[in-house]
Amino acid sequence: MTASTSGRAAAARSRMAAAGAIAVTGALLLTACGDQTEGGKEGGSVQGSAAPLFSKLPKSIQESKVIKVGTDATYAPMEFEEGGKIVGVDPEVANALSKQLGVTFQFTSGTFDGLITGLNSGRSDVIMSAMSDTKERQQGIDDKGKKAGPGVDFVDYFNSGVSLLVKKGNPKGIKSLDDLCGEKVAVQRGTIYETTFKDQAKKCDKEKKGKLTIESFDSDAEAQTRVKSGGAVADLNDFPVASYIAKTAGGGDDFEVTGDQTEAGPFGIAVDKDNTQLRDALREALDRSIADGSYEKALAKWDVTDSAVDKATVNAGS
Known part of the structure; x- marks a missing residue:
């Protein structure tokens, strides 16, 4: 979702039959709830220290073996609720990253315009919610051009117009x-x-x-x-x-x-600016996922391979 620092913004669940209801009506039920799904439990993910990048994660995440993800699960096909779980492109990419990091990505849904506040307050470790990487968000500038927070860093993983x-x-x-x-x-x-x-x-x-x-x-x-x-x-x-x-x-x-x-521009995984260790671990995990094909497989599941990146970047948005 492709724009302002304080919000989402803002890039197009059974999958076909349920989507209409979710997109127009059912999604309203999720806006402020705590529905969760755990990325990384499918596809034979390696959990814990046996994973190749586990040691590069911050100590607190190594101990909990969980990356808490803030999202707005009302945005099919990027993220939406189906059968009591949050599914879509972003959870599928998280599954690919989990194989490299050895931890679970635990998604919790909330309103888009509160996600960065939740990240800055520690309620989440990252944001994966089709969030556009913009200079304003990087700098903590709101839609009125005023400083509203410390800003975030982005690990860019998707391109969309x-x-x-x-x-x-x-x-x-x-x-x-x-x-x-x-x-x-x-x-x-x-x-x-x-x-x-x-x-x-x-x-x-x-x-x-x-x-x-x-x-x-x-x-x-x-x-x-x-x-x-x-x-x-x-x-x-x-x-x-x-x-x-x-x-x-x-x-x-x-x-x-x-x-x-x-x-057209990049979506990024948002990370607190002070958490460079997590940011860099995610960037390396994305590069490895691209190299081993699991990233492309994740996008292919949702027919969005045209939006794939060929290399992880940090703060490449404008």
């Missing part, structure tokens, strides 16, 4: 952000998508093309519901998420993706 999600049939003929002038849009609060819409609203005003009205919600599922009902003309999402929603919600009859994919 953003796309507009509109009601099936695209009744307003939306093809680009410029077509939104004079319209109402819906978006998840605290995401970079909200920032993108705010920037577009300023452009609409400057060019005198009509006011762009923005409705912001705690979850993207709420924004989707608003678009589906006709109360807003578009939502903005990472391309894999928008594509997944369009294919699955309402059996593929509720939404469609329109316009070109724009603003």
Whole structure:
């Protein structure tokens, strides 16, 4: 989710049948809950000191053998709840990393715009939630340009652009952000998508093309519901998420993706800036997972291999 420091933002669960309900309604139930899944317990992961990178982890994690992960599990296919577990791209990547590190990745769901606060307060060790690596988040700058925290480091593991999600049939003929002038849009609060819409609203005003009205919600599922009902003309999402929603919600009859994919950039695993040991262990684990093929296998399970990286980077976002 691809933007502001305080939030998510903001890149498109049985898997096909359940996804529509989760994406538009069921996901609302997860926003502030403690649903958990444990990455690294599948696929024959090596647990403990026998794993190749276990010794490179901070002592506290070696002792607990758990990396606590903050996420917003309302964002299929990146992370969502299914059968009482959090599943998706990010948990699958965590499984691959677990084989290298020898610890369990324990996911807990909360609202996106509280994830960085949770990381900074120690409630989680990392964030894996389709979070875009941006300079503002690295520096702890909020969406008003003010210093709001110490910032975070990112281990970048995924690339994605953003796309507009509109009601099936695209009744307003939306093809680009410029077509939104004079319209109402819906978006998840605290995401970079909200920032993108705010920037577009300023452009609409400057060019005198009509006011762009923005409705912001705690979850993207709420924004989707608003678009589906006709109360807003578009939502903005990472391309894999928008594509997944369009294919699955309402059996593929509720939404469609329109316009070109724009603003491509990296998603990162967010780590506290003071925890460089964990950051570096994760970077090395990702490189090893890329080399042994388990990373690509994780992405292939969710049909998002086009977003793969060929090397782990740190703070490569702009």
